[in-house]
Amino acid sequence: MNLRRTGAVARKEFLHILRDGRSLTMALALPMLMILLFGYALSLDVDRIPTIIYDSDQSPESRELISRFQGSRYFLILGAATDYSTIERKIDADECMLGIVIPRDYSNNLLSGRSPQVQLLFDGSDSNTASIALGYANSIVQPYAAQLRAQAPGGGGAIKTPVDARLRVLYNSRLKSKDYIVPGLIGLILMIIGALLTSLTLAREWEMGTMEQLLSTPLRPAEVALGKMSAYFVLGLIDMFLTIIVGVGIFQVPQRGSYVFLVASGCLFLTGALFWGILISALTRSQLIAYQLAMLTSFLPAFLLSGFVFAIENMPIPVQVVTHLFPTRYFVTILKGIFLRGVGIEVLFLEVSLLAVYAILVFAVVTKRLHQKVA
Amino acid sequence: MWQRILGIIRKEFLQTLKDTRTRGLLFGPPILQLILFGYAVNMDIERARIAWVDADHTPESRDLLAAFQGARTFRVTANPSTDGEIQDLMDHGKVQAVVRVLPGFSRDVKRGSPSQVQILVDGTNSNTAAIVAGYAGQIVTTYAAKVFAAQQNSRLIPRTSMLGGPAPAVVPMLTSQSRVWFNPDLKSRVYFIPGVIVNIIALVTIMLTAMSIVREKEIGTMEQLMVTPIRPAELIMGKLLPFAMVGILEVVLVVVAARLVFNIPIRGSIPLLLGCALLFLLTTLGVGLFISTISHTQQQAMMSSFFFFMPAMLLSGFAFPIRNMPIPVQYLTYLNPLRYFMRIVRDLFLKGAGVESLWQSMLALALFGTAILGLSAVRFHKKLD
Numbered sequence: 001m002n003l004r005r006t007g008a009v010a011r012k013e014f015l016h017i018l019r020d021g022r023s024l025t026m027a028l029a030l031p032m033l034m035i036l037l038f039g040y041a042l043s044l045d046v047d048r049i050p051t052i053i054y055d056s057d058q059s060p061e062s063r064e065l066i067s068r069f070q071g072s073r074y075f076l077i078l079g080a081a082t083d084y085s086t087i088e089r090k091i092d093a094d095e096c097m098l099g100i101v102i103p104r105d106y107s108n109n110l111l112s113g114r115s116p117q118v119q120l121l122f123d124g125s126d127s128n129t130a131s132i133a134l135g136y137a138n139s140i141v142q143p144y145a146a147q148l149r150a151q152a153p154g155g156g157g158a159i160k161t162p163v164d165a166r167l168r169v170l171y172n173s174r175l176k177s178k179d180y181i182v183p184g185l186i187g188l189i190l191m192i193i194g195a196l197l198t199s200l201t202l203a204r205e206w207e208m209g210t211m212e213q214l215l216s217t218p219l220r221p222a223e224v225a226l227g228k229m230s231a232y233f234v235l236g237l238i239d240m241f242l243t244i245i246v247g248v249g250i251f252q253v254p255q256r257g258s259y260v261f262l263v264a265s266g267c268l269f270l271t272g273a274l275f276w277g278i279l280i281s282a283l284t285r286s287q288l289i290a291y292q293l294a295m296l297t298s299f300l301p302a303f304l305l306s307g308f309v310f311a312i313e314n315m316p317i318p319v320q321v322v323t324h325l326f327p328t329r330y331f332v333t334i335l336k337g338i339f340l341r342g343v344g345i346e347v348l349f350l351e352v353s354l355l356a357v358y359a360i361l362v363f364a365v366v367t368k369r370l371h372q373k374v375a
Numbered sequence: 376m377w378q379r380i381l382g383i384i385r386k387e388f389l390q391t392l393k394d395t396r397t398r399g400l401l402f403g404p405p406i407l408q409l410i411l412f413g414y415a416v417n418m419d420i421e422r423a424r425i426a427w428v429d430a431d432h433t434p435e436s437r438d439l440l441a442a443f444q445g446a447r448t449f450r451v452t453a454n455p456s457t458d459g460e461i462q463d464l465m466d467h468g469k470v471q472a473v474v475r476v477l478p479g480f481s482r483d484v485k486r487g488s489p490s491q492v493q494i495l496v497d498g499t500n501s502n503t504a505a506i507v508a509g510y511a512g513q514i515v516t517t518y519a520a521k522v523f524a525a526q527q528n529s530r531l532i533p534r535t536s537m538l539g540g541p542a543p544a545v546v547p548m549l550t551s552q553s554r555v556w557f558n559p560d561l562k563s564r565v566y567f568i569p570g571v572i573v574n575i576i577a578l579v580t581i582m583l584t585a586m587s588i589v590r591e592k593e594i595g596t597m598e599q600l601m602v603t604p605i606r607p608a609e610l611i612m613g614k615l616l617p618f619a620m621v622g623i624l625e626v627v628l629v630v631v632a633a634r635l636v637f638n639i640p641i642r643g644s645i646p647l648l649l650g651c652a653l654l655f656l657l658t659t660l661g662v663g664l665f666i667s668t669i670s671h672t673q674q675q676a677m678m679s680s681f682f683f684f685m686p687a688m689l690l691s692g693f694a695f696p697i698r699n700m701p702i703p704v705q706y707l708t709y710l711n712p713l714r715y716f717m718r719i720v721r722d723l724f725l726k727g728a729g730v731e732s733l734w735q736s737m738l739a740l741a742l743f744g745t746a747i748l749g750l751s752a753v754r755f756h757k758k759l760d
Contacts (some may be wrong), residue, residue, distance in 0.1 A: 022675060022678055025682070026678065030682070030685075033686065037686065037689055037690075040701065040704070041690065041695075041700050042689060042690075042695040042699075042700065043695065044501070044502050044695060044696075045501065045699060046502075046505065048698075050698070092726055092728065092732060094718070118552070119552050119553075119554065120553040120554070121554050121556065122553060122555045122556065123556055123557060124555035124556055124559060124561050125557045125558050125566055125725045125726070126566050127418065127419065127558055127561040127562055127563050127566050128418040128419075128502060128566075129696060130555060130558070131419075131420075131506050131561050132502065132505045134509070134553055134555070135505065135506060135508070135509020135512070136509065137553070138509065138512075138513055138516075138553075139512055139513075142516045145520075146516070146519065149523065166491045166492065166493050166494065167496065167511075168496070169496045169497075169504055169508065170497055170498055171465075171497060171498045171499050172498035172499055172500075172501055172504065173498055174501075175498055175505055177501045177502060179501065200674070204674075287672075287674045288673055288674060288677065291678075292399070292400075296403075296407075300407070300411075304411050304415060305411075310415070310416045310417070311418070311500050311502075311503050313424075313471075313503075314417040314418060314419060314420065314421070315414070315415050315416075315417055316415070316417075319414055319415040333468070336499055337468075341465075341468075343466050
């Protein structure tokens with residue numbers, strides 16, 4: 001192993017990346033685009049649910065109920081319907097998500113002591129938004145109902161309900177989807193740099209025949225691999241810092257943990273991802289196959305099976321077991337732990353050691369493969 | 376002329392099917408996406424783990440515990456006794472919420488003075504948290520309503536019967552009845568699987584088209600094709616038609632899987648779905664053709680396809696609702712053909728929408744399709760000369 005030779009390979013690789021527009025886009029523009037998309041444009045927050053009200057009662061009592069919905073930031077009252085079919089049509093046309101129907105005998109029933117019923121019509125197509133909206137609607141109607149009962153004759157006049165749920169949300173009290181998606185993005189981006197780009201670069205040398213040239217120089221295979229790796233390692237670090245700076249600085253994602261631990265675990269994960277990339281390119285000499293393999297084994301699982309957007313605990317058990325095979329899962333847990341929970345190595349020890357085990361394991365396989373390949 | 380086009384089509388089919396790599400590209404993505412979005416990607420909360428802290432230990436607090444245990448949504452997995460244990464459970468993400476009954480709970484309930492139940496929710500995943508909080512709040516409110524009704528009755532009945540009066544007046548109770556349309560069980564799968572059609576057509580046809588044309592350039596057979604009597608327009612037709620058929624085939628594959636494997640209702644007309652898919656194919660084939668004109672290697676073609684596909688998919692409303700995007704971005708999505716087809720597919724599957732409500736989106740698809748395909752064809756021509 002010679003540091004000077006390794007450095008030369010790294011320098012050559014940097015020049016390659018800088019001169020090849022597409023690699024540069026992949027390495028810098030794509031991560032930036034993703035931060036922009038997830039930090040600014042894409043959100044799973046449910047608020048301002050477009051709502052239409054059909055009030056066929058038109059009484060002070062019904063207006064009181066409506067004002068409760070108007071006062072909530074979760075509902076955006078688009079207007080009033082004058083019949084049932086208007087609501088149906090608007091929901092069909094995607095113009096609203098919720099229709100509230102107040103029956104004609106609402107106030108009569110209420111005043112005479114019978115139990116009126118309000119109908120809530122949801123567009124359930126988007127099940128996630130709908131179930132959250134359902135919860136919000138109930139949290140408006142139920143306290144109001146309780147208050148009505150208390151004020152009724154014999155209700156004792158007390159406005160307070162006997163049992164009150166006091167809700168406290170830990171870690172992400174603003175309930176912003178951005179705050180849990182952006183930290184996980186670091187894992188996804190490092191995977192793109194580590195596995196995808198690295199696997200392509202070695203495959204390219206094989207495909208163009210320059211690998212043989214490289215190997216006929218005094219360079220040893222390990223030096224080639226290490227030189228390439230260090231170039232992409234630096235790139236990955238740059239991307240990680242950019243993501244942290246943009247995420248925390250511009251998009252105001254909370255970072256409650258230690259930056260040192262964040263960067264250290266990032267380096268560990270990146271190392272594992274880089275070894276994986278080298279392994280892919282040791283398995284195939286074609287860029288196309290390398291690309292597809294990398295997509296399938298790194299990008300897709302990092303996107304869908306890491307808990308980055310879609311919660312792992314909601315998946316069926318067999319799929320949950322599969323997620324344990326991909327290191328991004330552990331890294332995303334670490335990232336969310338650091339950013340949102342503000343915890344450190346004492347809590348995340350298991351995840352960190354699994355990342356280390358993964359890196360060592362892949363490294364062992366890689367050295368074996370590279371040896372066979374050249375011999 | 377048709378004979379020459381047919382010749383190319385036949386050659387293209389043979390080439391695509393013979394090459395293991397492209398064969399994988401044909402069936403890999405649809406099957407993978409169906410499995411992932413049918414089984415793995417699930418935003419439904421079922422049996423969320425909660426910790427139960429009971430500092431009261433009375434029949435009343437156990438009643439409330441029974442209410443939580445009886446709900447399908449929750450599963451009590453821990454009974455921490457100290458604050459340290461609670462902190463530990465939450466920090467490790469072992470439970471999604473902690474429900475804490477404070478001492479004096481039953482005394483307050485009996486006395487009718489307000490008592491509190493604390494609910495600590497792990498907000499890391501804001502969506503899960505919102506749903507868990509909603510359900511937990513609902514269980515407590517339902518429990519409260521039951522307690523309150525019992526109290527009121529016990530207060531009213533003796534009073535009225537003492538006076539020898541009529542039956543006690545019933546206290547009015549406002550109830551809400553929620554009806555969920557289109558996806559009554561609120562399953563994520565019902566929402567995602569139809570969208571897979573859009574993703575698959577886009578991903579597969581763009582990549583196949585771009586790569587098959589670039590491959591001819593890469594291995595030098597493009598020149599050979601050009602010296603034959605085939606005209607450029609015929610070449611384009613011959614190249615694109617097989618992939619249009621592949622696209623339709625993939626739609627059929629996903630529709631069959633949606634119906635038979637995942638039990639997703641298809642309320643609209645399938646011929647209309649296929650018609651709209653054809654309109655959408657104009658766009659994806661056009662984009663594929665365009666990418667082939669800016670790429671020299673299959674590698675570049677694949678990457679460029681990815682660059683187009685990734686943001687287009689994220690901004691199509693597939694997983695992230697367009698309604699939630701900032702207003703300028705919402706306007707920007709009108710330029711995204713995937714957006715229109717996504718809406719068509721979902722409305723057709725779930726709402727049973729027909730031409731009368733989909734014609735605007737269809738028109739947009741047709742316009743985008745002809746424009747993109749036309750421009751790409753012109754560019755392809757120029758590149759050949």
